[in-house]
Amino acid sequence: MSLSSAKRLGKRVIGYPETSVPVVSAIDYVVQIFDTPTSRLKTYLISLFPILSWITKYNLGWLTGDVIAGLTVGMVVVPQGMSYAILATLPAEYGLYSSFVGVLIYCFFATSKDVSIGPVAVMSLTVANIIKHVQHTDPQFQGPQIASALAAITGFIVLGIGLLRIGWLVEFIPAPAVSGFMTGSAISIAAGQVPGLMGITGFDTRAATYKVIINTLKGLPRTKLDAAWGLTGLAGLYIIRYACLYLCKKYPRRARLYFFISVLRNAFVLIVLTLAAWLYCRHRKNKAGKYPIKILLTVPAGFKHIKRPDLNTELLAALAPELPVATIILLLEHIAISKSFGRLNGYKINPNQELIAIGVTNTIGSCFGAYPATGSFSRSALKSKSGVRTPAAGIITAVVVIVALYGLTAAFFWIPTAGLSAIIIHAVADLVASPSQVYSFWRVSPLELFIWLAAVLVTVFSSIENGIYTSIAASLFLLLVRIAHPRGSFLGKVTVRESSGDKSEREVFLPLDKGGVTHEDLKVVPPSPGVLVYRFEESYLYPNSSIVNSALVDYVKDNLRRGRDMTNVKLSDRPWNDPGPSRGGAVQDQTDNEKKPVLHAVVLDFSTVSHIDTTAVQALIDTRTEIEKWADHPIEFHFASILSPWIRRALIAGGFGTGISASKVREIAAVVPDHYDTSAVPEYRSEDVESGTDLKKQRSVSDSTGGNEFAPVVSPETPFFHIDLAGAVRAAESGLARVSN
Structure with a gap:
């Protein structure tokens, strides 16, 4: 039973309505501004004389x-x-x-x-x-x-x-x-x-x-x-x-x-x-x-x-x-x-x-x-x-x-x-x-x-x-x-218990680099190998869009496995900006690379992001492209705590949240003609899109209750958008379990 049918039957519905992707339109924005102009004019005139x-x-x-x-x-x-x-x-x-x-x-x-x-x-x-x-x-x-x-x-x-x-x-x-x-x-x-x-x-x-x-x-x-x-x-x-x-x-x-x-x-x-x-x-x-x-x-x-x-x-x-x-x-x-x-x-x-x-x-x-x-x-x-x-x-x-x-x-x-x-x-x-x-x-x-x-x-x-x-x-x-150079940090888990005597425990996410904010003896556990959790502490706009790109790409290249074996690649075939180590160090470099975990998912905490613009979305697309090129396989991008419909709209336009392949959306702010070949970028498989999300759990709960009591918190068409950070990390880590099996 759909939620619209449940509403007609007087059934109680919890969560957001199960509709298509909840993207607001420009018309909605104009209507909000000019709604009831007569009432607004009256209120405005009265407000002139307090x-x-x-x-x-x-x-x-x-x-x-x-x-x-x-x-x-x-x-x-x-x-x-x-x-x-x-x-x-x-x-x-x-x-x-x-x-x-x-x-x-x-x-x-x-x-x-x-x-x-x-x-x-x-x-x-x-x-x-x-x-x-x-x-x-x-x-x-x-x-x-x-x-x-x-x-x-x-x-x-x-x-x-x-x-x-x-x-x-x-x-x-x-x-x-x-x-x-x-x-x-x-x-x-x-x-x-x-x-x-x-x-x-x-x-x-x-x-x-x-x-x-x-x-x-x-x-x-x-x-x-x-x-x-x-x-x-x-x-x-x-x-x-x-x-x-x-x-x-x-x-x-x-x-x-x-x-x-x-x-x-x-x-x-x-x-x-x-x-x-x-x-x-x-x-x-x-x-x-x-x-x-x-x-x-x-x-x-x-x-x-x-x-x-x-x-x-x-x-x-x-x-x-x-x-x-x-x-x-x-x-x-x-x-x-x-x-x-x-x-x-x-x-x-x-x-x-x-x-x-x-x-x-x-x-x-x-x-x-x-x-x-x-x-x-x-x-x-x-x-x-x-x-x-x-x-x-x-x-x-x-x-x-x-x-x-x-x-x-x-x-x-x-x-x-x-x-x-x-x-x-x-x-x-x-x-x-x-x-x-x-x-x-x-x-x-x-x-x-x-x-x-x-x-x-x-x-x-x-x-x-x-x-x-x-x-x-x-x-x-x-x-x-401050806008151009905001704070950003990779996060890990900490289990906390209330000091009032309550034995219930919960997980919170704190920076891996504590930086004097948390107690020095506190042990912050990184997420599962292959999952990155990153929080950006500012609106995501054109002055700071390169910050996230540099932070994620540099971290991936330093700490996660490169998908392609470069030991047998000729020096002449390597790009000028990635010549690699000397011949004597190539084997050691490959050995060190194999010790690193394989990247599976990137989780971005958007709880502090209130605005996003075209340049930032393009930077995020470029980040996904660079990371997938390094890993040599598709990478899941999960987003937590997106509270603005305009941010959801922007990310969907950039190919995020829905599982669209990176090759489908490469440029939304192109300044040069799109003449390059994108065939080298692998496609997402359908099972990749559906895996590792909260959607299956939500559907199973809905099926067990007859579909009348609960509704998906996020739209089924945007399975990589999550209501909170904990859910996003669980979804990313569940994908790891599926891949290992």
Whole structure:
């Protein structure tokens, strides 16, 4: 009885349906993509506005947490926003514009409750470098004009990436590369702010970091009175921070109180420094209209620069070379931060939706005069620790920013710029990787430590742009090397017993060359002579296809018998690449050859192979051809644990699994005409195809139960495909017994 008949009769069926070879078609693939397009479109449109999934369930408990977190972040983002605008060589109000639009717009598109969008140090320094580059190319453009255009273009690019759902491209940049880039950038930013902290002038603080450090040391004798405000502010920030940490440990019941005191240290220090600057400078204006220290001066109230961004052709041409690095920083920093806080707080973010969020934020922000904004690590951590409940906390933060923008700008006049430098240095210091984190890179993957180190050194000795390009290039190179040179091993058997007292035993397969993975005293038993078991620990693709070919062919030639006696073959008849031993050693060579076992079957464990391509299948065909030519008889190729229908389809196309002779399928990726003779390659016999498989056992079980209870796990038309490695090895070894009989 067939399985289809059993199903019609209501019989229970175990295993895969007994149909023809289960090969998926290209039509199946297209149908999967375009299945129910209307439903997919509806789901896609709803997913663009995550706020719809939680706003209807909003409650008073959530409101309390959001108000506290929103107010807390607002008190931090105001001084930081102005500081970062100065870092970007823009007037201070542009930092407030970016802060307002970032926190307000993001909450409507966010899938992360913790992330706070706004000006950040790395992006601000990048904007400063881009403004410098564009003005060097065409001095007619002003800094705010360049920054707003950059926000519009990069925002639109990132928005397009999110809408097209290709945010997975960010996954090609690993954590060590991000950490190295952030560490190098933090060092560069801090080094560039030290001259402002000390009041030292006379050199370019946006040059390579090592030059800035050297020039700062040379300029120490020119330190001005600004250092009194800068050093005092920096010391005050760290004193408050560590004092609060100490008090939190000593008085854990009041830890939340000390936490909020620590949070407000930026605002507190800036207020004290501003009061001191006002008291000292208000009557000390010289004849040139300058004050003894550098202060912020006039900050216009309200949105004075609302207009569409200037996107003329000349500006776009000048910005074009700088767009890649600005876009990478915009999306890379945000995705890294949002993923980190999602992992810490137990929720999952949607990277594509996050890209849409920052894309919309920057596109709209450019109309308000804002410069590029992305996720801030320090403010996101603060928001998370403050007990934020939903993304709606951003609305509260926006209210704080708008109040400051309209009501506090008169007080901003007296803010000392050295104090803003202190705030920047204090903020970016947390971006530097800790020694324990760097050591963890070494413990986990030593090569990735060198990627981290390269990113830091290039950033410090060249530029942020070159640092991020270096880290990405090094990461992609390492990825390609790992794909092109994966691990592979020949396997043997080990009998294991559970340590819990259970006396049941089972066989597992481990590498014959233990390589420090298993216990040194563990004895791994090779499979039966004439059977090879090989596991390839990577997808089987064109960069690594030659690895399997070399491993199998070399092992066979070194350890298994050559089928043809070459002792009486004339030297002139031998191929140029196999001249053989000298005449005196030919007999000994043949004697050694006869001591080796005869190859019968090769078992390939495909449990770790998720993809295969045309080049790899052709390499496998070539491997079979070379091995059979060496053995001078047909060799069975068994495959275990093939879980992808596309891999099954590819292998069947290459003549594997079904018992098709090697002479029937020689080329599927030919680059030269197929004019050579294949008659020398022996044919598989029909009994070879049917022998040594799980099929007979399955059929006998099916016959004994009337054919109603069980079905073959693999199709009868692909007897050399096996559901697991143990079954594949048993099938190969059972073929040995048949041959010996």
